[in-house]
Amino acid sequence: MTTQPAISDTGTVTETSLETPRPLHDNAQRGFASDNYSGVHPQILQALAAANGGHQPAYGADQYTSRLQEVMASHFGAAAEALPVFNGTGANVLSLQSLLPRWGAVICAETAHINTDENGAPERVAGIKLLQVPTGDGKLTPSLIDQQAWGWGDEHRAQPLAVSITQSTELGTTYTVDEVRAIADHAHARGMRLHMDGARISNAAAHLGVPLREFTTDAGVDVLSFGGTKNGLLFGECVVVLNPEACDGLEYLRKLNMQLASKMRFLSAQLIALLDDGLWLRSATHSNAMAARLRSAVDGIAGLTATQATEANAVFVLLPRDVADRLRQSFKFYDWDPATGEVRWMCSFDTTEEDIEAFIAALRREMGAG
Numbered sequence: 001m002t003t004q005p006a007i008s009d010t011g012t013v014t015e016t017s018l019e020t021p022r023p024l025h026d027n028a029q030r031g032f033a034s035d036n037y038s039g040v041h042p043q044i045l046q047a048l049a050a051a052n053g054g055h056q057p058a059y060g061a062d063q064y065t066s067r068l069q070e071v072m073a074s075h076f077g078a079a080a081e082a083l084p085v086f087n088g089t090g091a092n093v094l095s096l097q098s099l100l101p102r103w104g105a106v107i108c109a110e111t112a113h114i115n116t117d118e119n120g121a122p123e124r125v126a127g128i129k130l131l132q133v134p135t136g137d138g139k140l141t142p143s144l145i146d147q148q149a150w151g152w153g154d155e156h157r158a159q160p161l162a163v164s165i166t167q168s169t170e171l172g173t174t175y176t177v178d179e180v181r182a183i184a185d186h187a188h189a190r191g192m193r194l195h196m197d198g199a200r201i202s203n204a205a206a207h208l209g210v211p212l213r214e215f216t217t218d219a220g221v222d223v224l225s226f227g228g229t230k231n232g233l234l235f236g237e238c239v240v241v242l243n244p245e246a247c248d249g250l251e252y253l254r255k256l257n258m259q260l261a262s263k264m265r266f267l268s269a270q271l272i273a274l275l276d277d278g279l280w281l282r283s284a285t286h287s288n289a290m291a292a293r294l295r296s297a298v299d300g301i302a303g304l305t306a307t308q309a310t311e312a313n314a315v316f317v318l319l320p321r322d323v324a325d326r327l328r329q330s331f332k333f334y335d336w337d338p339a340t341g342e343v344r345w346m347c348s349f350d351t352t353e354e355d356i357e358a359f360i361a362a363l364r365r366e367m368g369a370g
């Protein structure tokens with residue numbers, strides 16, 4: 001029995017004796033599988049506890065959601081409108097739906113999460129055709145966009161009316177401010193709107209060293225899926241409208257798509273805690289630094305080839321199959337392309353230097369690098 005704060009039936013926090021719940025998992029187990037494998041940042045848990053107790057209006061009419069509007073505006077500009085949602089797939093589906101009519105299509109990289117990892121939700125739920133473009137590094141360019149930007153006015157072709165880019169990309173690369181601006185200008189000049197999947201936007205900002213609005217609002221992005229979960233939230237992402245003239249019906253679409261949280265204060269409280277005092281940047285800077293450390297060790301081990309620039313919190317490497325199998329006995333990570341032996345190692349806000357050093361030591365041992 002331990003003495004610790006407890007929460008009464010009415011939500012009041014009191015000092016009491018209670019049995020500490022035992023975790024069902026091994027707390028010491030760590031790995032590089034995904035930034036979704038990490039837990040919740042302690043500051044986020046504190047923010048949730050602080051938002052608990054008492055009654056607050058439901059469905060976003062609470063004080064936390066109204067404060068969140070100010071916080072988002074401080075990062076993305078006065079016109080920014082924040083709509084908290086449960087998850088990233090929901091944020092992407094909502095954002096794209098708000099940009100497009102029924103006959104619209106979205107140009108995206110072949111590797112985009114909306115294309116590869118959302119079980120067809122943009123197509124099935126939003127009813128939107130995705131027009132994919134192969135890319136080597138997960139990034140679109142104006143000329144790559146042009147591979148699919150054609151056929152306007154042809155009733156036989158889904159109409160390309162939006163472009164979606166991911167920042168940082170699924171391959172751990174980032175768009176510079178100028179690259180985003182060039183894509184936005186190119187899209188807008190052709191009557192298309194621009195969506196950014198920012199599931200890891202904080203990692204991109206940490207890498208670029210610029211404020212969030214510089215490569216979003218100021219660069220011409222119309223709507224953003226802002227990521228929280230991968231950067232230490234319990235759960236929660238946010239659709240952020242940057243150009244209100246480009247988006248339509250988001251409040252209705254959020255409910256229609258089952259992304260309207262009744263107890264929204266708990267989504268908003270987390271996003272405020274992330275964005276209000278720089279936690280978003282500290283955490284992302286840390287996870288990027290851990291990935292950079294791992295990458296520089298990889299570059300020094302003969303027989304290992306990194307396949308992408310390490311600009312955010314991911315490292316992609318070609319790894320001999322037997323080495324991967326043995327490493328996985330102690331550290332979890334995913335294959336990215338089983339055909340080539342490419343694997344992905346992700347760092348998160350709670351990856352420690354000791355985690356990295358232990359992994360590097362195992363990697364060197366398995367590669368016979370001493």
Ligand SMILES: Cc1ncc(COP(=O)(O)O)c(C=O)c1O
Binds near residue numbers: 166169
């Ligand atoms: C680039 C990207 N977008 C969106 C998401 C959000 O997905 P989820 O619906 O699992 O929150 C992810 C998660 O892996 C992602 O990597």
